[in-house]
Amino acid sequence: MKPLMLQGHERAITQIKYNREGDLLFSVAKDSKPNVWWSLNGERLGTFNGHGGVVWCLDVDWQTINLITGGGDSSCRLWDLETGKNIATIKSNSSVRTVNFSFSAYQAAYTTDKAMGHPCEVFIVDTRTVDESISGQAPILKWEITDSKVTSMVWGNLDETIITGHEAGDIIQWDLRTGKKIHSIKEHTHQINDMQLSRDGTMFITASKDQTAKLFDTSSLELLKEYKTERPVNSAALSPILDHVVLGGGQDAMDVTTTSTRQGKFDARFFHLVFEEEFGRVKGHFGPINSLAFHPDGKSYASGGEDGYVRVQSFDQSYFDYTFDYNRE
Amino acid sequence: MPVADEIQSSWADEVEIDQGALPPPSEVVENGLKIVTEYKYDNDNKKVKIVRTYKIEKRVVSKSIAKRKTWSKFGDSASDKPGPNPATTMVSEDVFMQFITSKEESTRPDDGELDGLKPQASSVIFKCRTCQGEHWTLSCPFKNTQLAQAKASEAAKTADAKGGASSTNKYVAPFMRDGGAGRGMGREPPGARRDDIAAIRISNLSNFAIEADLEDLVKGFGPLQKLYLAKEKSTGQCKGFAYVHFKFKPDAAKAIQTLNGYGYDHLILNVEWSKPPQN
Known part of the structure; x- marks a missing residue:
């Protein structure tokens, strides 16, 4: 299939996400304007103007009413999706690295960077009524992270826990009633760039700079599977309909000229969920892939790259027909 | 005799005037296709005609999605017309998933390409x-x-x-x-693709052939890797030829032997090895 190329950003894409029904695709980049697109034809619905710098992260609630973004201008912004208006702004002390709505969208969690004399902190805020009053509200819960900072985060089941991935490779599960650690593991040796839940939320996949992606159980943090590559992994996503995993990454920009001349470092790589074996690649980007997302119907996926493009790629019939050779050797 | 009041401008002037103005853009909607024609100047100051063809589709979706479809655009897109704006949305070249069947690819050392450039063993x-x-x-x-x-x-x-x-x-x-x-079976000429080895070309197919027909026809010979049926862009009808990539070469050979000259849909099929692109 011919992929759609969405060129709404001037700089590298930092994160992309679909809404729950998959009709809208959101993208944020190192420029200050988050974009929203119709995923079907790539038409741009609008941009959210208001941030004053790089936007690191975004999340959309399950009813597709509000969007939340966090950025380097030390703010978290809530947007009305129908009009694109900025309805609330939460100021923080340092740049906001990750932000996520809970499943119910009654709460949102965000984390800030350790910078400018401020520690890395996790905040849980109430988002039941979204208006300007939210900026004056005290967070429901906040706690400080003393060791390496949080680089990715997901909500656990039933909105009872959150799981954070850290710069040093740790993964920590936090109890939201107390703000205390439940589980802490260190399966990665380098920064965790991305974490994404499976469709039913029982598993999540991490993408790490240590050139692997790993699959964990959401409640026990037990390591289930490991997918190895030979380059840093920036993002990983789980197919909602098939036992497939897609990994995206590539060298850091500074390494591009010094390592291999071989092309194919920037393609999306498909692995089998269970066998941990790679079976396919899709080329396209001119730079490392920074974020990947499967369409909720599993029939297409989108990738956002360092080259500033978002590519929406529908799968051909050959992808659905492909079966793994169980009996080889 | 009266002389014509208006002095007709010479054709040379007309051409000059014409240089400046571009024909107005047009938009035609007919039998499910929207054809947008635009004119502009390219970098060399030459007039360029751009024709874009969109297919209009109707889809049945849930109420919430349908409601969102009525939202008006905002932000930097507020002034965009309905439909994708070619400045932000482009359709790029076809990209196919490359299936990896053998493991050698992944086990090959990373910097293989550079090894060849290193000084040879005898450095003298x-x-x-x-x-x-x-x-x-x-x-x-x-x-x-x-x-x-x-x-x-x-x-x-x-x-x-x-x-x-x-x-x-x-x-x-x-x-x-x-x-x-030392690496593998030596270099192939540029442009040669390895998966061409087990690829066959079937021509003289009926215009009404679809992918499913083709698959039925060839799948008996062995596992397939890829199947490509050339189709007319606008009508979706078969152009009369197709390429089939088998996983194994003997299967492909068998298919050629059997299917070449085979009567299919009142036409005699012509089956041969797929030749690599000439350029």
């Missing part, structure tokens, strides 16, 4: 002219000995027979060096 580039030893001719131990001269010329002969390339310091393209030849 100078050689004694009399005895082929690794020293200057001047300091040859066999210098001035008649016996050694004969031996040296013999040695030179054998060295030449072994393959002049390695003993001379002539330039050798990286891929022809030992480092390059």
Whole structure:
């Protein structure tokens, strides 16, 4: 299939996400304007103007009413999706690295960077009524992270826990009633760039700079599977309909000229969920892939790259027909 | 006789005037296709006509999605017309998933390409002219000995027979060096794709053939890797030929043998090995 190329950003894409029904695709980049697109034809619905710098992260609630973004201008912004208006702004002390709505969208969690004399902190805020009053509200819960900072985060089941991935490779599960650690593991040796839940939320996949992606159980943090590559992994996503995993990454920009001349470092790589074996690649980007997302119907996926493009790629019939050779050797 | 009041402008003037104005853009909607025609100047100041063809589709979706479809655009897109704006949405070249069937690809060392460029094993580039030893001719131990001269010329002969390339310091393209030849089955010419090996071309297909027909036709011969049926862009009808990539070459050979000359849908099929692109 011919992929759609969405060129709404001037700089590298930092994160992309679909809404729950998959009709809208959101993208944020190192420029200050988050974009929203119709995923079907790539038409741009609008941009959210208001941030004053790089936007690191975004999340959309399950009813597709509000969007939340966090950025380097030390703010978290809530947007009305129908009009694109900025309805609330939460100021923080340092740049906001990750932000996520809970499943119910009654709460949102965000984390800030350790910078400018401020520690890395996790905040849980109430988002039941979204208006300007939210900026004056005290967070429901906040706690400080003393060791390496949080680089990715997901909500656990039933909105009872959150799981954070850290710069040093740790993964920590936090109890939201107390703000205390439940589980802490260190399966990665380098920064965790991305974490994404499976469709039913029982598993999540991490993408790490240590050139692997790993699959964990959401409640026990037990390591289930490991997918190895030979380059840093920036993002990983789980197919909602098939036992497939897609990994995206590539060298850091500074390494591009010094390592291999071989092309194919920037393609999306498909692995089998269970066998941990790679079976396919899709080329396209001119730079490392920074974020990947499967369409909720599993029939297409989108990738956002360092080259500033978002590519929406529908799968051909050959992808659905492909079966793994169980009996080889 | 009255002279015409208006002096007709000469054709040369008209051309000049015409230079400035571009024909207005047009938009035609007919039988499910929207055709947008625009004119603009390219970098060389030449007039360019751009024709974009969109297919209009109707889809049945849930209420919430349908409601969102009525939202008006906002932000930087507020002034965009309905439909994708070509400035932000582009359709790029076809990209197909490459299926990886063998493991060798992933186990190959990362910097394979660079190895060929590294200095060859014998790093000595100078050689004694009399005895082929690794020293200057001047300091040859066999210098001035008649016996050694004969031996040296013999040695030179054998060295030449072994393959002049390695003993001379002539330039050798990286891929022809030992480092390059060691990898797999050598280099293919640029443009050759490895998966062409088990690919066959079926031509003289009926216009009404669809992919499912084709699959039924060939899947009996063995596992397929890829199947491509050439179709007319606008009508979706078959153009009359197709390419089938088998996983294994013997299957492909069998398919050619059986299907070539086979009567299919009142046409006689022509099946042959797929040739690599000529350019």
